[in-house]
Amino acid sequence: MPTLTAITVLSGGHGGAKFVQGLLHGVRSGALPGVSPEAEITVVANTADDIWLHGLKICPDLDTLMYTLGGGLDHERGWGRTHETWSVKEELEAYGVEPTWFGLGDRDIATHLVRTQMLEAGYPLSAVTEALCRRWFDPALGRSVRLLPMTDDRVETHIAVADPEEPSGRRVVHFQEYWVRLHASVPAELVVVVGQEQSTPAPGVIEAITSADLVVLPPSNPVVSVGTILDTPGIRDAVVKTPARVVGVSPIIGGHHVRGMAEQMLASIDVEPSARAVGLHYGARAAGGVLDGWLVDTVDADAVPTLEGAGLRAAAVPLWMRSPEATAEMAAAAVRLVS
Ligand code: GDP
Numbered sequence: 001m002p003t004l005t006a007i008t009v010l011s012g013g014h015g016g017a018k019f020v021q022g023l024l025h026g027v028r029s030g031a032l033p034g035v036s037p038e039a040e041i042t043v044v045a046n047t048a049d050d051i052w053l054h055g056l057k058i059c060p061d062l063d064t065l066m067y068t069l070g071g072g073l074d075h076e077r078g079w080g081r082t083h084e085t086w087s088v089k090e091e092l093e094a095y096g097v098e099p100t101w102f103g104l105g106d107r108d109i110a111t112h113l114v115r116t117q118m119l120e121a122g123y124p125l126s127a128v129t130e131a132l133c134r135r136w137f138d139p140a141l142g143r144s145v146r147l148l149p150m151t152d153d154r155v156e157t158h159i160a161v162a163d164p165e166e167p168s169g170r171r172v173v174h175f176q177e178y179w180v181r182l183h184a185s186v187p188a189e190l191v192v193v194v195g196q197e198q199s200t201p202a203p204g205v206i207e208a209i210t211s212a213d214l215v216v217l218p219p220s221n222p223v224v225s226v227g228t229i230l231d232t233p234g235i236r237d238a239v240v241k242t243p244a245r246v247v248g249v250s251p252i253i254g255g256h257h258v259r260g261m262a263e264q265m266l267a268s269i270d271v272e273p274s275a276r277a278v279g280l281h282y283g284a285r286a287a288g289g290v291l292d293g294w295l296v297d298t299v300d301a302d303a304v305p306t307l308e309g310a311g312l313r314a315a316a317v318p319l320w321m322r323s324p325e326a327t328a329e330m331a332a333a334a335v336r337l338v339s
Pocket residue numbers: 011012013014015016017061064219220221222224225226249250251252253256257258259260261262319320321322
């Protein structure tokens with residue numbers, strides 16, 4: 001089998017970042033069959049979670065990826081910086097400035113300040129991201145890991161929730177308000193990605209997909225992470241047509257998400273929260289979908305025949321990302337599945 005030297009991952013924040021961290025560990029330690037230890041990894045990140053707050057551009061998924069891979073993520077919280085302090089947040093609250101529900105840490109704010117300044121000076125988000133990543137990636141990872149926003153355009157996911165006070169019976173909130181303030185505790189009736197139709201992929205994204213040796217859909221949210229990346233005009237088509245193999249890893253284990261709100265998001269598009277249903281939702285490339293292979297957890301092994309019947313290669317292996325080593329084994333199984 002030829003040696004794989006270029007891997008592209010379409011990622012959300014937490015689940016995707018943990019996967020990429022394990023993938024990187026597996027690649028560098030030579031534990032991935034047929035993958036060069038020097039393989040380049042390109043991560044295309046969801047940016048539809050982005051929000052402007054207090055005049056600052058916040059990119060939660062890009063930052064989770066950047067901090068995780070650069071060793072600066074607070075793992076206990078699962079987002080934001082290590083050794084964080086909250087003085088600015090407290091001072092904003094003392095002024096009674098809304099919104100108060102979004103966690104803006106002091107260290108994290110430095111990232112948002114640099115990003116916002118560069119955007120206002122006219123740099124596109126992709127160039128800003130590259131500049132920010134230099135601090136985090138260059139010392140440990142060099143230039144062999146690249147982080148690209150899915151688009152440089154402003155695209156923001158909004159969620160419609162029931163509100164009997166409104167004449168329409170519905171209210172639309174920004175994705176961050178749904179997740180952070182409402183804790184995804186009410187059903188998401190509709191997911192609307194504002195600005196998506198007019199958006200174009202950021203420089204390098206299409207090429208990263210079409211020139212890769214392997215494309216991976218990590219265990220990220222299938223609707224508001226991977227879904228929004230695929231729905232950026234041109235990206236799904238590139239995944240369908242790439243000569244690379246495309247393999248995905250289920251974020252659903254035993255009928256539940258591990259963390260986050262994939263269950264609520266899947267309900268909004270009438271997809272059952274199961275590893276089987278998510279695999280079928282992505283679909284086999286042979287049948288107009290985006291996948292060649294789909295990994296499910298061992299507890300979901302009974303889904304394998306159905307998935308195979310739909311034209312996918314499928315296998316059941318442990319999918320809990322307990323450590324970079326365990327995640328590297330998952331990544332190895334994913335590579336093996338489509339080799
Ligand atoms: P977000 O942008 O921070 O919400 O992160 P992602 O979209 O990248 O990932 C969220 C998904 O990661 C959720 O649907 C979780 O079920 C999934 N996830 C988190 N931890 C694990 C794990 O250990 N194993 C698997 N298979 N999925 C996980």
